[in-house]
Structures are given as C-alpha cells and as structure tokens.
Amino acid sequence: MGIDRNEWGVAKGCVREYGHFIDGTEVPSSGERIERHSPATGELVASWPTGTIADVDRAVKTAVEAFEDGRWSGLTASQRSEVLSRVAVQLKNDWKRLALIETLETGKAIAQSADEIPWSGDMWDFAAGQARALHGDAYSSFGDSKLALALREPVGPVGIITPWNYPMVVLAQKLPYALAAGCTVVVKPSEFTSGTTLELARILREAGLPDGVFNVVTGYGNPVGQRLAEHPDIRLVSFTGSTATGRKIVEASAFNMKKVVLELGGKNPNIIFADANLDAAVDGAIKAFVYNSGAECCSGSRVIVQKNIADKFISRLCEKLDSIAIGDPLDLATKMGSINNQPQYEKILKFIEAGKNEATLVRGGRALPDRGCFYIEPTVFKNVPLDASIAKEEIFGPVIAVMPFETIDEAIRIANDTEYGLASSVWTSDLATATRMARKVNAGVVWVNTFLDLPSEIPVGGVRQSGYGRENGRYAAEEYTVIKTVVLQDPTAAARYLD
Numbered sequence: 001m002g003i004d005r006n007e008w009g010v011a012k013g014c015v016r017e018y019g020h021f022i023d024g025t026e027v028p029s030s031g032e033r034i035e036r037h038s039p040a041t042g043e044l045v046a047s048w049p050t051g052t053i054a055d056v057d058r059a060v061k062t063a064v065e066a067f068e069d070g071r072w073s074g075l076t077a078s079q080r081s082e083v084l085s086r087v088a089v090q091l092k093n094d095w096k097r098l099a100l101i102e103t104l105e106t107g108k109a110i111a112q113s114a115d116e117i118p119w120s121g122d123m124w125d126f127a128a129g130q131a132r133a134l135h136g137d138a139y140s141s142f143g144d145s146k147l148a149l150a151l152r153e154p155v156g157p158v159g160i161i162t163p164w165n166y167p168m169v170v171l172a173q174k175l176p177y178a179l180a181a182g183c184t185v186v187v188k189p190s191e192f193t194s195g196t197t198l199e200l201a202r203i204l205r206e207a208g209l210p211d212g213v214f215n216v217v218t219g220y221g222n223p224v225g226q227r228l229a230e231h232p233d234i235r236l237v238s239f240t241g242s243t244a245t246g247r248k249i250v251e252a253s254a255f256n257m258k259k260v261v262l263e264l265g266g267k268n269p270n271i272i273f274a275d276a277n278l279d280a281a282v283d284g285a286i287k288a289f290v291y292n293s294g295a296e297c298c299s300g301s302r303v304i305v306q307k308n309i310a311d312k313f314i315s316r317l318c319e320k321l322d323s324i325a326i327g328d329p330l331d332l333a334t335k336m337g338s339i340n341n342q343p344q345y346e347k348i349l350k351f352i353e354a355g356k357n358e359a360t361l362v363r364g365g366r367a368l369p370d371r372g373c374f375y376i377e378p379t380v381f382k383n384v385p386l387d388a389s390i391a392k393e394e395i396f397g398p399v400i401a402v403m404p405f406e407t408i409d410e411a412i413r414i415a416n417d418t419e420y421g422l423a424s425s426v427w428t429s430d431l432a433t434a435t436r437m438a439r440k441v442n443a444g445v446v447w448v449n450t451f452l453d454l455p456s457e458i459p460v461g462g463v464r465q466s467g468y469g470r471e472n473g474r475y476a477a478e479e480y481t482v483i484k485t486v487v488l489q490d491p492t493a494a495a496r497y498l499d
C-alpha cells in the first residue's frame with residue numbers, strides 16, 4: 001500500500017524550492033533554475049539553481065576563509081565530534097521526511113530510502129568517533145636531545161561531487177569524514193537529486209556547524225563540477241561517478257596538484273560455485289542487480305556460475321524475479337522503482353538491444369511504460385561472449401550477463417577480465433575456495449556469501465579504472481588529512497654545521 005505523504009512530511013503537490021547554500025544561508029543564483037520531476041510519475045517535486053562559475057568561486061572563497069580563521073579546524077576534536085553526533089541524531093529522527101524526498105527525486109523504492117537515511121546517520125555517528133581517533137606519531141629513538149613528530153592535519157578546503165543514485169549515502173561516505181578531519185567543504189550534488197543535500201545543509205546549521213564550513217552549489221557538471229575540480233584553492237576533490245568523468249576530474253585537478261579521491265565505475269563479478277547455498281546465491285544475485293534499479297557502482301552485473309549448476313541457477317533466478325514487485329516507489333511493497341532519469345533509461349534500453357544481438361535473452365528486456373515514466377524489467381542474458389558489450393561495459397541498470405565456468409582458475413580469469421576493479425562476490429561453502437578467490441580477484445571489495453554488505457566501519461574503494469582512495473571507516477577520515485613532520489632539537493645540544 002502507498003504511504004501517507006502528509007504523515008511522511010511532504011504533501012502531494014508540494015514543490016520544494018531551494019537556493020544554493022553558502023556561508024550558512026540559502027542564496028539565489030545568477031543563473032536559471034533546474035526543475036526536478038519525479039522519474040516515476042513525472043510530477044514536479046523540486047527546483048534549485050543552475051549554478052555558475054561565479055557561484056562556485058563565491059562558495060570556495062567562503063570555505064577558504066572559514067578554514068583559514070580556524071572556526072572549525074581550530075576546535076578540539078571533541079567539539080567537532082559533538083556536532084557530527086547531533087547531525088547523526090537528526091538524520092535518524094527525521095528519516096521519514098528525508099526518505100520521502102529521496103524517493104521523489106530518485107525514483108527508488110521508499111522502503112529502500114527508509115533504510116538509507118538511518119544508515120547515513122550511522123555513518124555520521126561513526127565519523128563523529130573518528131574525529132577524536134585521528135592522530136599522528138611520535139619518534140623518540142634519536143637520543144635524549146631530539147624528538148620527531150608526524151602531525152596529521154586537515155588537508156584544507158575540500159570539493160565533493162556526488163552522483164544521483166545514492167545522494168545521501170554517498171555524501172555520508174565523504175562529508176562527515178572531511179568535517180571530522182577539520183576541513184571545510186563545497187559540495188556539488190547531482191543536478192537530478194540535490195534536495196536532500198540542501199536539506200542536510202539546514203540540519204548542519206541547526207546542529208551548530210559554523211557558517212561557511214559547509215557550502216552547496218547546485219547545477220551541472222559543466223561548469224559547476226569542472227570549476228570545483230580545477231579551482232586552485234580547493235586542496236582535495238572527492239568524486240563518485242563514472243570512470244569517464246573521473247578522468248576529467250583528474251585532468252582538471254592537475255593544475256594545482258590537488259589530491260583526488262575517486263570511486264568510479266564497475267563491472268563487478270558475482271561468482272557462484274556449485275557448492276554454494278543456491279537459494280542464498282540466487283537471492284544475493286537478485287539484490288545485486290535489482291536493488292536501486294541496478295544503479296549501483298558495486299552492482300553484480302556479471303554473474304559467473306559454475307557450469308554444472310548454471311541451468312538450475314538461471315531457472316531459480318527467473319522464478320524468483322517473477323515475484324519482485326516493480327512499480328510505484330511510494331508503495332512499501334515495491335522492491336524496484338523507476339530508472340532515475342531519461343538519458344540513463346535510454347542508455348539501458350540500448351544496451352538491452354545490443355545484448356539481444358550478442359547473447360541469448362532469458363528474461364525481461366522490455367520497458368514498462370504502464371508503470372510510469374522510466375521503468376524497465378529486470379533483464380537476464382545467457383550465452384554471453386566475454387567480449388560482448390553487456391559483459392564489458394557498465395550498464396548501470398537492472399541487467400545481468402550470466403557466464404559459465406568450469407574450474408576455479410577459469411573463474412578467476414573471467415572475473416579479472418575487465419578494466420574495472422571495484423567490488424566482487426564469491427558464493428561457496430569451501431573455505432579454501434573463498435580464501436583463494438579473495439586473494440586472486442582484482443577488486444577493492446570481495447564479499448563472500450553476501451553482497452552489497454557495507455557496515456559503516458569498513459573501507460570501500462576500487463582499483464584499476466574503478467578509482468583510488470577509500471571511503472567509510474577510519475581510512476576515510478585519513479584521506480582528508482596531510483602529514484607534517486616536525487623535528488625538535490634541544491637548543492643546548494644542537495650541533496653547528498660550521499663547527
């Protein structure tokens with residue numbers, strides 16, 4: 001049944017209007033406005049400014065001033081931790097309203113959004129502890145008259161660029177850790193899903209974050225993201241999105257040699273051995289490409305199944321897919337909502353058409369216009385050549401390519417036959433198999449007998465064309481710091497060069 005929008009905090013027909021958030025207040029833009037229509041129903045749900053280079057420069061200037069005067073970095077770690085903790089509490093308390101906004105803008109199932117907002121709050125909670133856990137090192141092995149220190153300091157003003165598939169979750173994997181380290185921040189959210197980021201700005205202000213520490217400029221990748229990436233006063237850019245855009249971020253950042261943290265695309269293997277718990281593996285495979293309508297960097301889009309169970313696996317997979325509720329994202333029973341935007345919808349359909357010429361369509365393959373604006377059936381292909389486009393390229397939609405293997409060496413070879421290296425999963429009852437696969441698969445994350453399993457404590461990130469740097473956990477906080485070495489010499493024991 002559908003939710004009561006009034007009970008969840010955003011009435012039907014309500015169009016939320018936002019400005020940029022700069023120096024603690026909402027400000028208009030010198031540009032035009034972007035109207036966001038629900039990708040599920042087409043209704044107008046929000047609007048925000050089309051940012052300009054001047055808007056970015058204003059926000060960066062504010063972040064630089066806030067960093068240099070120490071209004072945030074100069075606080076004690078416990079003071080910063082208290083602010084982050086208050087944000088975590090508010091996210092958990094206000095989860096219904098934020099989840100509804102997230103679903104209206106993304107098209108994802110409300111039950112999923114209802115999980116993601118408290119999860120984001122949990123990441124803020126963990127980051128609050130990391131503010132107090134960051135530390136450097138002392139070196140005391142140089143005799144009585146000398147001591148060296150390695151100080152861990154905030155890197156400076158940070159630029160964060162987030163995607164449309166997980167607006168709150170991805171921001172929670174970055175922002176609280178940057179703030180924990182003492183950085184100031186300018187965020188460019190996706191032009192499709194800026195609402196919850198701007199709602200978060202209000203929460204941060206109410207939680208006691210000093211004005212100017214967190215700033216948001218909405219708009220398109222060019223010019224807003226481009227200017228943020230190349231701005232000489234931004235010392236680190238953290239970006240989640242496509243590998244192609246990631247390359248542009250790296251090129252833009254080279255101007256002033258700023259640090260870059262990238263979480264990019266993936267063509268992730270989901271490897272299922274004959275000794276696996278088949279029901280669990282099928283359930284995991286469905287989650288790995290149906291969850292979030294397949295718009296998941298870690299999506300298990302290549303299902304690599306041991307040949308002697310492949311037919312049985314596909315049969316059971318298709319049987320369970322028939323029970324997946326697809327449709328109104330505001331219905332709590334819905335498991336898969338709409339595709340987020342029209343360009344992505346059209347891209348997925350083109351991949352499906354290519355797949356029909358490259359492989360054997362087992363299930364799905366159709367758009368579902370009767371459900372709403374941008375709906376596509378979960379789609380399964382088999383007999384997929386290793387060089388097929390659906391086996392090589394990131395589709396970012398509810399499409400999987402099932403490929404057989406016979407030996408563990410063949411499974412490793414197929415799994416690593418990609419330019420990416422973000423995530424992977426292995427399903428087996430054999431510890432030796434699990435251990436070997438965990439060692440040999442080239443990916444930043446290897447799940448064993450689970451998928452899309454991301455507690456706040458564990459680091460996430462890729463290798464190869466999937467990026468570098470880590471988010472989540474203590475490593476995320478360290479990404480936003482630099483090491484300064486200090487050598488202290490007793491003046492009475494100082495040796496003179498000319499003596």
